[in-house]
Amino acid sequence: MTRPQRRTPPERKDRAPRQDRSTETRRRLLDATIESLAKDGWAGTGLTSVADRAGLSRGAAQHHFGTRDELVEAALDHLPAQRIEEIRERGQHLPDGPERLEAVVDLLCDIFGGSLGVASLQLWVGASTDPQLGDLVRKADARFNREIYQLTLELLGFSDEPENRRAVQATLVLVRGFALDAMVRDDKKWRHDVLQAWLPVLERGLA
Amino acid sequence: MTRPQRRTPPERKDRAPRQDRSTETRRRLLDATIESLAKDGWAGTGLTSVADRAGLSRGAAQHHFGTRDELVEAALDHLPAQRIEEIRERGQHLPDGPERLEAVVDLLCDIFGGSLGVASLQLWVGASTDPQLGDLVRKADARFNREIYQLTLELLGFSDEPENRRAVQATLVLVRGFALDAMVRDDKKWRHDVLQAWLPVLERGLA
Numbered sequence: 001m002t003r004p005q006r007r008t009p010p011e012r013k014d015r016a017p018r019q020d021r022s023t024e025t026r027r028r029l030l031d032a033t034i035e036s037l038a039k040d041g042w043a044g045t046g047l048t049s050v051a052d053r054a055g056l057s058r059g060a061a062q063h064h065f066g067t068r069d070e071l072v073e074a075a076l077d078h079l080p081a082q083r084i085e086e087i088r089e090r091g092q093h094l095p096d097g098p099e100r101l102e103a104v105v106d107l108l109c110d111i112f113g114g115s116l117g118v119a120s121l122q123l124w125v126g127a128s129t130d131p132q133l134g135d136l137v138r139k140a141d142a143r144f145n146r147e148i149y150q151l152t153l154e155l156l157g158f159s160d161e162p163e164n165r166r167a168v169q170a171t172l173v174l175v176r177g178f179a180l181d182a183m184v185r186d187d188k189k190w191r192h193d194v195l196q197a198w199l200p201v202l203e204r205g206l207a
Numbered sequence: 208m209t210r211p212q213r214r215t216p217p218e219r220k221d222r223a224p225r226q227d228r229s230t231e232t233r234r235r236l237l238d239a240t241i242e243s244l245a246k247d248g249w250a251g252t253g254l255t256s257v258a259d260r261a262g263l264s265r266g267a268a269q270h271h272f273g274t275r276d277e278l279v280e281a282a283l284d285h286l287p288a289q290r291i292e293e294i295r296e297r298g299q300h301l302p303d304g305p306e307r308l309e310a311v312v313d314l315l316c317d318i319f320g321g322s323l324g325v326a327s328l329q330l331w332v333g334a335s336t337d338p339q340l341g342d343l344v345r346k347a348d349a350r351f352n353r354e355i356y357q358l359t360l361e362l363l364g365f366s367d368e369p370e371n372r373r374a375v376q377a378t379l380v381l382v383r384g385f386a387l388d389a390m391v392r393d394d395k396k397w398r399h400d401v402l403q404a405w406l407p408v409l410e411r412g413l414a
Contacts, residue, residue, distance in 0.1 A: 041336045043250030118335055121387070125332040128325055128390045129248045138391050166404035170381070173401060177384035180328075183335045184345050197370075197377040201407050 026064050028054045030078040033071055037119035042126030042133075047071060069132075076123070076136055080144035083116050084151060091155045101202050102195060104155045108175045109191065113182035121179065148172065158205045167205050174198060233271050235261045237285040240278055244326035249333030249340075254278060276339075283330070283343055287351035290323050291358060298362045308409045309402060311362045315382045316398065320389035328386065355379065363409065374408050381405060 032054035036045040047068050051061035065071035087107060094103045111117060124141075127134040149168060158164040178191055239261035243252040254275050258268035272278035294314060301310045318324060331348075334341040356375060365371040385398055 039336060041250065041332065043248065044336065121332055122335075124387060124390055125248065125328055128329075129246060129251065134391065141391055163404070166401055169401045170404040173384035173388065174377070174381050175384070176387050177380035177382070180331060180383050180387060181380065183331055184341065184348060194373055194376045194380060197373040197408050201404065 022064075025054075025056070025060070026074075027078075029056070029061055029064055029071070030075055033075040034079055034082070034116065034119040037075070037122045038115040042122045042130075045072075045122075072123075072133065073136055076140035079116060079120055079123075080140060080147065083111055083120075083144070084147050086116070087111050087148070087151060087155075091151070094155065101156065101199055101206075102192075104152065105171060105175065105195060105198075105202075107155075108152065108172070109178045109182070112175050112179035113186070117179045118183060121183070145172075156202070156205060164205045167202055171198070171202065229271075232261075232263070232267070233281075234285075236263070236268055236271055236278070237282055240282040241286055241289070241323065241326040244282070244329045245322040249329045249337075252279075252329075279330075279340065280343055283347035286323060286327055286330075287347060287354065290318055290327075290351070291354050293323070294318050294355070294358060294362075298358070301362065308363065308406055309399075311359065312378060312382065312402060312405070312409075314362075315359065315379070316385045316389070319382050319386035320393070324386045325390060328390070352379075370411070374411065377408060378405070 029050060032050045033045065036050050036053055040049065045068075047061055047065065048058050050071060051058045054061070061071075065074060090107055090111075091104075094100055094107065112120075123133065123137050127137040149165075149172065152168050152172065153160060153164070156168065158168065181187075181191075236257060239257045240252065243257050243260055247256065252275075254268055254272065255265050257278060258265045261268070268278075272281060297314055297318075298311075301307055301314065319327075330340065330344050334344040356372075356379065359375050359379065360367060360371065363375070365375065388394075388398075
């Protein structure tokens with residue numbers, strides 16, 4: 001982790017420094033893992049298929065991740081970080097005022113129900129039949145839960161009180177349910193309609 | 208389907224009539240399919256492994272279901288029917304009064320998060336990577352949604368009005384989120400706590 005950083009000599013423009021290229025390849029592999037999980041599921045995600053998707057040889061992939069387990073463990077760091085990053089970024093463009101609450105829930109639903117979310121669901125469901133994956137998923141999930149909880153509280157502009165905490169947790173459970181639903185049918189009008197049952201409770205948090 | 212029914216002669220006590228034995232074998236295969244989905248996932252569920260689980264030969268299983276697709280289609284009828292039946296039965300023993308609301312949600316969470324629910328989640332997640340399964344799941348799900356919606360409305364004792372309808376739909380989305388959560392950690396205390404934020408949504412329905 002704390003490898004001494006060599007001073008990199010100036011390089012030709014079309015060639016990234018070695019360190020950057022390695023980071024970039026690693027990232028390509030992790031993105032390919034998420035894509036593979038979302039499209040082919042947990043059972044269809046292996047070192048070879050991920051390398052393939054990233055346009056690399058299996059050997060080149062193994063240079064970064066020796067085994068499927070190592071790859072999945074890294075993906076379990078990468079996936080939540082990506083989701084948080086995307087929510088944080090899009091969270092900067094949300095409206096203020098009364099329509100903010102639904103906009104926050106909509107943003108969460110989009111991310112949880114999009115390919116990042118589907119990849120994550122595949123891991124959850126895979127974990128239910130694979131105890132070792134289960135341990136990894138539980139750890140990654142606990143970390144993600146803490147971060148997404150804090151971020152949601154901030155986006156909603158709620159103070160950190162017991163009642164608000166519960167309301168945010170319930171919102172996140174609801175969002176997971178919507179994400180699941182979006183996997184078989186993506187009906188935003190229906191979601192908007194159903195959300196009207198929940199918003200009045202969430203509005204109390206603003207008071 | 209409308210095969211003429213032979214009058215069955217009296218039989219020895221240890222031998223069920225042929226029709227009953229056939230229905231029983233079919234049911235055993237469908238139960239084994241649900242068990243296999245819950246434990247081995249969609250990718251691990253095939254005609255051979257299901258026959259195995261049911262203690263039958265592949266040939267005997269194929270007598271009832273020619274292909275994996277036929278088996279899955281029948282399971283997609285069987286699974287929701289089982290869930291509805293179990294909820295209806297356990298719904299008869301729920302308390303009346305103010306604690307009824309949480310008891311209803313708890314019952315739904317137990318069924319959606321139990322092996323019937325996990326099997327169903329496996330199919331949903333499998334459907335996201337398999338368009339043909341997706342069509343079957345969507346059809347079965349639309350049917351199940353109508354039934355579970357009606358049953359929940361009855362269990363809660365709500366009248367069929369727009370606001371109540373939304374509250375019930377939202378609760379069913381929440382329950383799906385809890386079921387997902389129960390796959391990686393089963394924390395009933397946490398669920399009870401989070402539910403306290405949700406109950407006001409339902410309390411309005413009683414008024």
